[in-house]
Amino acid sequence: MFIRYVRDRERCVDCGFCETVIHCPSPKCCIGCESCFLGCPYDARKPVSDTQPRDKCRIVIDGLEFEVPERITVKRALEQAGYRFTRFPEKDALFAPCNTGGCYSCSIIINGELKPSCHVGVENGMIIETAVEGRTPYRIVEGFSPHSVGGVGTPYWLKMGIGYIEVAAFVAGCNLRCGTCQNYHVTYNSSGLPLTPTEAAANLTYMRKRFHVDRMAISGGEATLNHRWLLEYFRELKRLNPDSRARLHLDTNATVLTRKRIDDLIEVGVTDIGPDLKALRVETFQKLTNIEDRELAEKYLETSWEAVKYIADNYYPEKVFMGVGIPYNKFIHPNMDEIYEMGLKIADINPEIQVCGLDYRPEFRKRDIIQPTPEEMKKVKKTLEAAGLKKVIVQTSRGHIGP
Helix, strand or coil, rough: CCCCEEECCCCCCCCCHHHHHHCCCCCCCCCCCHHHHHHCCCCCEEEEECCCCEEEEEEEEEEEEEEEEEEEEEHHHHCCCCCCCCHHHHHHHHEEECCCCCCCEEEEEEEEEEEEEEHHHHCCCCCCCCCCCCCCCCCCEEEEEECCCCCCCCHHHHHHCCCCCEEEEEECCCCCCCCCCCCCCHCCCCCCCECCCHHHHHHHHHHHHCCCCCCEEEEEECCCHHHHHHHHHHHHHHHCCCCCCEEEEECCCCCCCHHHHHHHHHHHHCEEEEECCCCCHHHHHHHHHHHCCCHHHHHHHHHHHHHHHHHHHCCCCCCCCCEEEEECCCCCCCCHHHHHHHHHHHHHHCCCCEEEECCCCCCCCCCCCCCHHHHHHHHHHHHHHHHCEEEEEEEEEEEECCC
């Protein structure tokens, strides 16, 4: 069964997002890549069955010839040829977590060029190679800029100061589908220029020198999806900033941050990590992230909590500073029960871990919610402190409230 995505005129507000931020890889005939469907802020794309006849394309994959239907993505062509794709990194599988063309995790060599298989249409005579070892990785990166409050992994005492405290870069592509995505212009960007790790590290190093700060952060989207790119990026960032004052900061949803990946990142120089724990219960996690596959949601949630414990037990605080984020809004947590339980679990790991309550505001597809008031966020703070946490900070519309 083939699907194409069409504009829902009743929902469309002609915002232009699907033309300026989202790049359609095949404007004349939909190839079912899903990027417009997943990224439209007004949910104004809908899937319909595509019953039009399709010719066949002959392609070569890793030296073998295959015949596949036209008007499909290279990723789907590979699936039809027997290649396995996953949304959690696994051995002997191709990792395709975002499906919007931003993270480049599913990149393969197409006619000699490295391209994301989820965002390229198959063509007759195409030559595909799935082995990419030795090829320079790419990823869409944007928003190189200074910040005055930092992210989840920024120490709270720095957030209370005046002026810029770090510079940051933001990567496209995410494995979650949060309706409250606050960086959706970045997350669903498939029209931006993909950068090598060297190019991105040089850009952020320049920003550090320009704004006279020592902290250099990367966020997203979800920065950890393209592991090979991220390792080379941090390695190059460390080379360009060898001084002891330099802090290399990663903010992440931690859903694919396995022990091996944590070890790799710290080995190449990461000094600060900010895992954003979305929930404690799977049902809440699915409600917030819109991950419909319960088994996948359980895997993501388990991995994120295990990442916090592993960092706390093995690297915190001597080698790595860690700050944990917890989102709050009444639509996610109608009462404080789960917030309290999350606090208990973190306190059981280490009560000294910095925890930041995040006031989720109307964004992306959840414009009907109301941003929590500063008084509500103070209740979040008291709830987490009552659970035994000693360093709680909350984000409010009036700024941060610290310990």
